[in-house]
Every structure is written in C-alpha cells, then in structure tokens.
Amino acid sequence: MSPPPAVWVSGLRKAYASHLALAGVDLAIPEGEFFGLLGPNGAGKSTLINILAGMVHRSSGRAEIFGFDVERDFRRSRQMLGVVPQELAYDPFFTVREFLRLQSGYFGLRHNDDWIDELMAELDLADKADANLRSLSGGMKRRVLIAQALVHRPPVVVLDEPTAGVDVELRQGLWRFMRRYNQEGHTVILTTHYLEEAEELCSRIGILQRGRLIALDAKDHLLARFTWRVLTVTFDKDPGPLPETLAGFLSGAGENTLVLRLDQSRHSLGAVLTALQDLPAQILDLHVQEPDLEDAFTDILGNMGLEQP
Numbered sequence: 001m002s003p004p005p006a007v008w009v010s011g012l013r014k015a016y017a018s019h020l021a022l023a024g025v026d027l028a029i030p031e032g033e034f035f036g037l038l039g040p041n042g043a044g045k046s047t048l049i050n051i052l053a054g055m056v057h058r059s060s061g062r063a064e065i066f067g068f069d070v071e072r073d074f075r076r077s078r079q080m081l082g083v084v085p086q087e088l089a090y091d092p093f094f095t096v097r098e099f100l101r102l103q104s105g106y107f108g109l110r111h112n113d114d115w116i117d118e119l120m121a122e123l124d125l126a127d128k129a130d131a132n133l134r135s136l137s138g139g140m141k142r143r144v145l146i147a148q149a150l151v152h153r154p155p156v157v158v159l160d161e162p163t164a165g166v167d168v169e170l171r172q173g174l175w176r177f178m179r180r181y182n183q184e185g186h187t188v189i190l191t192t193h194y195l196e197e198a199e200e201l202c203s204r205i206g207i208l209q210r211g212r213l214i215a216l217d218a219k220d221h222l223l224a225r226f227t228w229r230v231l232t233v234t235f236d237k238d239p240g241p242l243p244e245t246l247a248g249f250l251s252g253a254g255e256n257t258l259v260l261r262l263d264q265s266r267h268s269l270g271a272v273l274t275a276l277q278d279l280p281a282q283i284l285d286l287h288v289q290e291p292d293l294e295d296a297f298t299d300i301l302g303n304m305g306l307e308q309p
Ligand SMILES: Nc1ncnc2c1ncn2[C@@H]1O[C@H](COP(=O)(O)OP(=O)(O)OP(=O)(O)O)[C@@H](O)[C@H]1O
Pocket: 016, 019, 020, 021, 039, 040, 041, 042, 043, 044, 045, 046, 047, 048
C-alpha cells in the first residue's frame, strides 16, 4: 500500500451560517511537494488551513495529515503540521528564546535548545535570542513566527502570507529558507498574494475561488497553456506605419517603440522580425516577455467571469 499523502482533503465543506466558505474541496498534496494555494480575498484559503490545523471545525468531508484525521486524531495530525500564521499571538513579556521554549513545551519537547539555536541561526535571529518580543521590528517578528511554526520540526509546514509587508531583502532570505526546508524533504504549502513568490517557489498550484478549487496543476502546465508573447521593439527613429501583415498584432506604441502581442502557436517570430527589418528604421533593441503566473491567474479568474484580488 502506498504511504498516505502529506495532506489529503476530500469533499471538504465549511459553512458559516448560510455562507459556504468551502464548497467541497478535493486535494491531495504528496510528501515533499512545494504547493501554492492561491485565490482572491475571501476565497477560503485561511478556512482550509485552519481546518487542517484543527482550529476550525469542518461542516462535512474529510481532512487528514499523513493519514491522521485532523479532528479525530488531532494530536498526531497537529504534531505533523507547523502553521505560520499571519499575525503573532504571543505574550509580549517573553524573550525570543523563552517563547520558542514555551512553544516546544506545547509539543512535549523539553530539551529542544539545539534545534531552537539552529532555527534562530538560520532565520538570522541569533542576536535577538534574549530580546523581548515587544522590542522586535515587524520583520523580526515575522521570523519568530516561522521559528515558532517549525519548533517541533513538522514534516508539513503551512505558510499563510509569510512575506506580506516585508522588505525585499527579508523576502529573499525567507525564500531561501523555505526552499531549503523543502529540499530537506519537508512538504511546504504557501498562500500568498505575491504571485511572483508562488512562481519562484511552488511546483504545483491550486487556485481557490468562492470555496472551490477552480484550477489545480503543475505550475509549468499552467504556464504552458499560454502561448502568447509580448514583443517590444525599439527603433532608432519613428518606424512609420506597420505593414498590413503586422498591423493586427499591435498592442501599443511609444516614442520609436512598438509593442506587438503574438501567439507563438500561430505566428513565427522569425517572420515577424523579417517584416520589421523592412521598416525604414533600424532596430535598436528587442524584448520578449513570456506570460507569468500573474497572467495565468488573471486569465483563469477572468474565464470564470470573476474579478481578481
Ligand atoms: N468566522 C467566520 N464567520 C463567518 N464568516 C467567515 C468566518 N471566517 C471566514 N468567513 C468567510 O468565509 C469566506 C472565506 O474566508 P477565508 O478567510 O477563508 O478566505 P481567504 O481566502 O483566506 O481570504 P484572505 O485572502 O482575505 O485571507 C469569506 O467570505 C469570509 O468572510
């Protein structure tokens, strides 16, 4: 028998009074995956995460972590899971080290200092070990949140908007840390509004909208659905009117610059360049932009007739 997936959800529903926050979600996340859970505000992402963490009671359906039901086997499933929440709920009188020891205690770990030291070093918190939580900057508090979630070395970690509002440098540091944690074999689930972040880190993407998974695919497959490219061409002077063969591709123009949108599956870039070279101006620069996850996200939500966040 194959081992159970890290996360398994089937027919999962959550109703708040008459509002359906999750309307029957099926999802299996295998061990070791870096999974991106995306969706506009109110789509149900936090509800799903909170059900997995045993913090919200599901209305119906199943939810398991490594085969342990999140309610019936709460202790075992929770032991397998680390959740990095959006906000730090803590007693501000503790130092960072005291706080992480306390968290270890919740998981029955009394001698956890070696791992706490390693976590603090990895997250650049070592020189704040004895600082009071109250005195930390927003970025430092964010690191403490991550350390808190990992204090019991969970095989599955869920990061809910881990880099919201942090500066570029810290974001890059957190990406490196998450990538390394995943490369060590841990399963990572990330929710984010920064689609660039999901594109950089996640191998598979699920898009939730109004409590339903409207897309679930490998990131590369999602992106491969899009065959258009945007070609920006800069000339040494005004190139004049485009030949008729290219006029239909024009999507913008600036000073001595033309922007063409081409569908690669139908138009050859070579033929387009040859036609451009016939214009009475020299090409100085060419830039080809490929679709990114943001384009895929917008398009998928657009096809559903729904607005993006
Ligand atoms: N405790 C609650 N009581 C009533 N409705 C709730 C409750 N928690 C969430 N909801 C509703 O359920 C829906 C899903 O909310 P949820 O927080 O899961 O979305 P989300 O995708 O995490 O959004 P965001 O990106 O804004 O965090 C929303 O319409 C929200 O208003």
